[in-house]
Amino acid sequence: xxxxxxPHITLPEGSIEKQTSTLNLGPTHPATHGVFQNILELxxxxxxxxxxxxxxxxxxxxxxxxxxxxxxxxxxxDRLNYCSSPxxxxxxxxxxxxxxxxxxxxxxxxxxxxxxxxxRISDHLICNSIxxxxxxxxxxxxxxxxxxxxxxxxxxxxCGSRLTTNIGRIGGFERNFNNTAFTKLxxxxxxxxxxxxxxxxxxxxxxxxxxxxxxxxxIAAERALNYGFTGPNLRAAGVDYDVRVHSPYSSYEDFNFExxxxxxxxxxxxxxxxxxxxxxxxxxxxQAYKKVQEFKGAEAEVYHADIPEYYLPKKEDVYTKxxxxxxxxxxxxxxxxxxxxxxxxSVEGGNGELGFYLISDGGRTPYRLHxxxxxxxxxxxxxxISQGAMLSDAIITLSSLNVIAGEMDA
Amino acid sequence: MILLTLDWAFIIExxxxxxxxxxASLVIAMYATYAERKVAAVMxxxxxxxxxxxxxLLQPLADGMKLFFKEEIIPNSSNKFLFIMGPALAMxxxxxxxxxxxxxxxxxxxxxxxxxxxADINIGILYVFGVVSLGVYGIxxxxxxxxxxxxxxxxxxxxxxxxxxxxxxxxxxxxxxMMTGSLSLKTIVEExxxxxxxxxxxxNIWYQxxxxxxxxxxxxxxxxxxxFDLPEAESELNMGYHQEYSSMKxxxxxxxxxxxxxxxxxxxxTLFFGGYDMxxxxxxSMSVNMAALIGIVAFMAKIFFFIFVFMWIRxxxxxxxxxxxxxxGWKGLIPLALANMLITGAVILARQGF
Numbered sequence: 001x002x003x004x005x006x007p008h009i010t011l012p013e014g015s016i017e018k019q020t021s022t023l024n025l026g027p028t029h030p031a032t033h034g035v036f037q038n039i040l041e042l043x044x045x046x047x048x049x050x051x052x053x054x055x056x057x058x059x060x061x062x063x064x065x066x067x068x069x070x071x072x073x074x075x076x077x078d079r080l081n082y083c084s085s086p087x088x089x090x091x092x093x094x095x096x097x098x099x100x101x102x103x104x105x106x107x108x109x110x111x112x113x114x115x116x117x118x119x120r121i122s123d124h125l126i127c128n129s130i131x132x133x134x135x136x137x138x139x140x141x142x143x144x145x146x147x148x149x150x151x152x153x154x155x156x157x158x159c160g161s162r163l164t165t166n167i168g169r170i171g172g173f174e175r176n177f178n179n180t181a182f183t184k185l186x187x188x189x190x191x192x193x194x195x196x197x198x199x200x201x202x203x204x205x206x207x208x209x210x211x212x213x214x215x216x217x218x219i220a221a222e223r224a225l226n227y228g229f230t231g232p233n234l235r236a237a238g239v240d241y242d243v244r245v246h247s248p249y250s251s252y253e254d255f256n257f258e259x260x261x262x263x264x265x266x267x268x269x270x271x272x273x274x275x276x277x278x279x280x281x282x283x284x285x286x287q288a289y290k291k292v293q294e295f296k297g298a299e300a301e302v303y304h305a306d307i308p309e310y311y312l313p314k315k316e317d318v319y320t321k322x323x324x325x326x327x328x329x330x331x332x333x334x335x336x337x338x339x340x341x342x343x344x345x346s347v348e349g350g351n352g353e354l355g356f357y358l359i360s361d362g363g364r365t366p367y368r369l370h371x372x373x374x375x376x377x378x379x380x381x382x383x384x385i386s387q388g389a390m391l392s393d394a395i396i397t398l399s400s401l402n403v404i405a406g407e408m409d410a
Numbered sequence: 411m412i413l414l415t416l417d418w419a420f421i422i423e424x425x426x427x428x429x430x431x432x433x434a435s436l437v438i439a440m441y442a443t444y445a446e447r448k449v450a451a452v453m454x455x456x457x458x459x460x461x462x463x464x465x466x467l468l469q470p471l472a473d474g475m476k477l478f479f480k481e482e483i484i485p486n487s488s489n490k491f492l493f494i495m496g497p498a499l500a501m502x503x504x505x506x507x508x509x510x511x512x513x514x515x516x517x518x519x520x521x522x523x524x525x526x527x528x529a530d531i532n533i534g535i536l537y538v539f540g541v542v543s544l545g546v547y548g549i550x551x552x553x554x555x556x557x558x559x560x561x562x563x564x565x566x567x568x569x570x571x572x573x574x575x576x577x578x579x580x581x582x583x584x585x586x587x588m589m590t591g592s593l594s595l596k597t598i599v600e601e602x603x604x605x606x607x608x609x610x611x612x613x614n615i616w617y618q619x620x621x622x623x624x625x626x627x628x629x630x631x632x633x634x635x636x637x638f639d640l641p642e643a644e645s646e647l648n649m650g651y652h653q654e655y656s657s658m659k660x661x662x663x664x665x666x667x668x669x670x671x672x673x674x675x676x677x678x679x680t681l682f683f684g685g686y687d688m689x690x691x692x693x694x695s696m697s698v699n700m701a702a703l704i705g706i707v708a709f710m711a712k713i714f715f716f717i718f719v720f721m722w723i724r725x726x727x728x729x730x731x732x733x734x735x736x737x738x739g740w741k742g743l744i745p746l747a748l749a750n751m752l753i754t755g756a757v758i759l760a761r762q763g764f
Contacts, residue, residue: 023559030645045563045732134645136636136729142454208637208728391563392731395646 020048023391027056031134031395034405036379038386038394045391050383054376058409065369069334070096070310071170073369078164080373081407084123084350086115086155086167091347094249095356096170096310098343104305107295108172109251111303113288114185115158115167116250116347117281121192122151123350124232124274124281125199127402131271132203134399135212140202147195150188157181171311172304185289189282196278204275210268217385217397218266227381230374231352233401236273237265243348250347254291255284267393267400309336334364351375351402375407419522427528431508439668440470442717446668449721477661485654489555496552497655497662503545504666507673510534512596514686514705518698526686526702527596534595535587538677539580542632546572548666549634549641553651564650567732568641571631574739575638579628581747582621585754586614586681595677599685610689615682620750622682624743629674631739634667636724643729675716676709683712 011018023040026032035056041048061076068076077088090112097104104112125148129141152162157180159167168174203209219229221237234241242259244252260276262269295302304311308327317324330336340362346355355372378401385401386394444459444466451458459466484490514526531537546569553565590598602612615622631638642650652663679685686705694701730738 021559023563030648045567132728136639136643136645137727139450139454139725142456146455202726203728206728208730208734211734212728212731390731390733392643392646392729 025394027053031398032405033130033399033403034408036403036405036408038382038398040386040391040394042391047386047389047391047394050386050394052379052382054379054409056409057405061410062369062371065366067365069331069336069364070338070366071331072334073366074168075164075166077371078166079406080371080410081123081350081354081375081404082163083126083404084119085163085165086119087123087347087349088354089165089167090116090250091345091349091354092356093168093170094347095343095345095358097305098345099339099341099358099360100170100307100310101339102171102305102307102310104172104250105302106251107292107299107302108304110254110288110291111173111177112168112250113252113255114285114292115155117285117288118151118154118185118188120281120348120350121278122148123402124278127350127400128203128271128274129199130399131213131267131396132209134396135209137203137206137209140199144195144199147188147192150184150191154181154184154188157184169304169311171307174312176301176303182289185285189286189289193279193282196275196282200275204272212392213268213271213396213400214266215264216267216393217389217400218264219381219385220265223381223384224265228377229352229381230377231348231350232273232277233265233270233352233374233378235259236262236269238263243346243353247346249345255287257284267396270400337362337364338366346372349374351378351404351407371410373407373410375403375405376410379403379408423522423524424528427524427526428509431513431528432505435505435508435669435672436665438672439665440474442668442672443473443664444470445717446721446724449718450725453722453725474661477658480657482657482659483654485557487557488654489557492551492555493654494659496548496555497652497659497666498548499551500545500548500666501662501669503541503548504669504673506541507538507670508676510537510595511673511676511680512599512685513709514702516698517702523698526706530594530596533593534598535583535593535681538595539576543572543576545632545666545670548663549651552655552663553641556651556654558654560647560649561651561653564641564643564647564653567647568634568651571634571638571640571735571739574736575628575631575743578624578739578743578747579632581744581751582624582628583681585621585747585751586618588751588754588758589614589617595680595685599680599687602684603687607689610684613682613684613687618682618750618754620746621754622678624747624750625681626678627743629678630720630723631735633670633674633720635671635720637727637729638735639724639729640732640735671717671720672713675713675720678716679709679712685709 020041020043023042025038025040027035027037032038037053037056039051039053041050059079061079065073065076074089074092077092078085080088125144129144132140155165155167156162158177159165159174219237221239224234224237225239229237230241230243238261240259240261243249245259257280260273260280262273308323310331312331313324313327318328338360340360342359344355344357346353352374353372354374357370357372358366359368361367382398382401382403385397389397447469448458459469462468462472484493509528510531512527512530516526517524549568549572550565553561553568587593590601592598592601602614604612606612634641642652647653652660655663686709688704688708691704
């Protein structure tokens with residue numbers, strides 16, 4: 001094994017230089033953000049081979065989904081990539097809408113875009129600051145955490161929860177955004193660019209950080225495509241694939257933004273791509289907010305599509321109108337039949353293309369649901385990427401690939 | 411009969427001084443942990459410890475109490491003797507260095523003159539280096555005896571790091587020693603007090619800026635502080651060499667780190683910043699005791715400033731990778747230190763007129 005490392009020296013059999021040691025990185029190691037295992041074969045500090053193990057927090061979401069009516073599956077998607085759960089929620093709602101052939105109003109689309117881009121910012125912010133933590137710069141992480149808090153406060157205003165949001169419903173949102181939500185959004189938009197700039201000042205041109213990340217854990221565009229990489233990790237390798245542009249959903253075609261692309265696909269490029277994407281997200285949110293403000297009068301009150309079979313009626317109507325009561329009962333008890341069909345819908349998640357493959361045979365629950373989870377795919381490449389790297393490189397590679405255990409195991 | 415011939419007054423005086431210095435450095439190390447948490451909190455927009463006592467001032471005591479009452483765990487597969495040796499050595503070497511630091515000039519108590527230095531030995535700096543290089547045994551023995559792969563990796567990192575940075579550290583000081591011509595720390599301080607502009611211009615930092623930079627970086631590496639905290643890189647090796655330790659044995663390791671930091675700052679101050687020299691004050695015009703007190707205050711102020719700089723750096727910079735650390739040490743600092751030595755030598759020769 002160690003002839004990768006000592007190509008010109010031939011060592012006798014059984015000499016101590018040829019011996020390698022095995023190190024279990026995980027399942028409970030601070031660098032595995034979540035629970036998964038790497039069995040590393042080390043020659044000193046260099047990694048000869050790495051073997052990844054998955055399944056430590058496998059919760060059988062796909063199987064659970066087969067027993068649940070559509071609206072109850074949203075809570076499962078929360079727990080995939082919990083750093084950007086609103087994107088997962090929205091992706092799932094849009095998949096259902098695709099199956100049910102529902103057209104959502106423009107205002108709903110724009111509100112969704114705001115929420116999804118906020119989620120993307122919080123996801124990238126965590127990922128990038130965690131790269132900082134794993135290189136040893138803890139302060140950056142703790143400093144930016146309070147600005148993720150601003151995003152969480154906006155979620156809170158809209159849906160009442162923070163981490164596993166369960167935000168939105170099939171067809172729209174559970175209620176209209178209130179004024180406080182918009183005020184908080186404005187506050188965030190005003191404060192965040194300054195913080196992001198500061199964050200970049202702390203790390204982007206930091207000599208030690210650059211030395212640590214440039215050339216660490218690189219992957220070529222071709223290999224990345226072969227593995228099925230998507231999202232920031234693929235874009236860092238130089239492929240400008242973005243679901244938001246290539247198959248727009250939720251009216252993304254109405255927005256003007258750029259796709260940042262890297263070159264080498266190493267940790268530094270991934271870091272830069274994520275940072276630039278945060279700036280682009282800010283641009284999108286700004287545009288979306290302007291578009292939302294343009295709706296006036298009755299249009300400004302629209303926050304869901306008109307699909308009484310799937311969208312819970314207002315509580316007052318449930319008490320006063322018979323149809324509303326019936327729909328309420330049917331939806332809550334999960335007794336709405338869904339049309340038979342097969343759909344695939346994907347959204348640009350925080351980590352990459354998050355796909356939902358839904359087959360329905362016409363019953364009340366999906367016949368089969370599959371999540372295309374980008375983290376699972378990234379982790380497959382981990383062994384190849386980390387081979388021959390130093391132990392410290394392997395650790396920042398793991399955090400900059402943004403492998404999140406919840407999404408990986410599903 | 412030999413006991414009677416000993417100078418008992420001298421021994422008692424030194425014992426009292428030792429007790430004072432040791433307890434003072436313990437207390438300062440204790441409050442360095444508090445300061446570290448407060449500094450970190452300020453830098454991260456947090457509040458830091460503020461529950462135990464006013465402004466959280468009793469927090470170090472609470473931490474110490476907690477460590478004492480924790481269960482003592484010695485892993486079954488460890489080498490028990492060495493496992494206990496590790497933290498003991500780390501603590502011992504950390505405390506020993508303070509013996510040669512001149513904490514102030516001298517006091518006059520009941521008509522006797524008391525020097526504020528435990529031992530003014532003529533090889534002061536050599537002694538410091540000797541003791542500091544022993545310090546790595548604490549890390550190595552502790553890390554190896556734990557029988558844990560993370561600890562072992564950390565021990566190896568620590569050993570190679572400390573050894574390679576000691577070289578550059580020593581070399582950076584040679585230039586200084588060529589200037590002062592003495593290894594005694596007391597002499598070095600007294601040399602520096604003679605400069606102009608209130609004494610400030612006499613400080614070695616003006617003559618040896620490069621030497622100071624190299625020494626400062628190496629001191630940080632010797633203390634295993636970020637960005638050189640590879641032996642305990644918490645995101646890579648969990649806790650590094652003290653991963654398997656619990657209770658006060660862990661406390662000893664953590665404590666020795668802070669004592670080391672305190673002593674390093676004291677040495678930096680002594681060598682480059684005039685030690686107990688208070689600038690713009692003429693000590694000769696006041697009473698000896700007053701002058702000594704002012705000296706101690708000045709010395710402590712300088713030390714605390716450097717401790718703050720250490721913390722500031724720790725909470726700002728990311729950590730090096732192992733090979734980059736070695737590159738910096740062997741390919742960066744050692745050649746620089748050698749160049750510094752050559753330049754200093756040339757200048758000294760030129761001034762003497764070859």
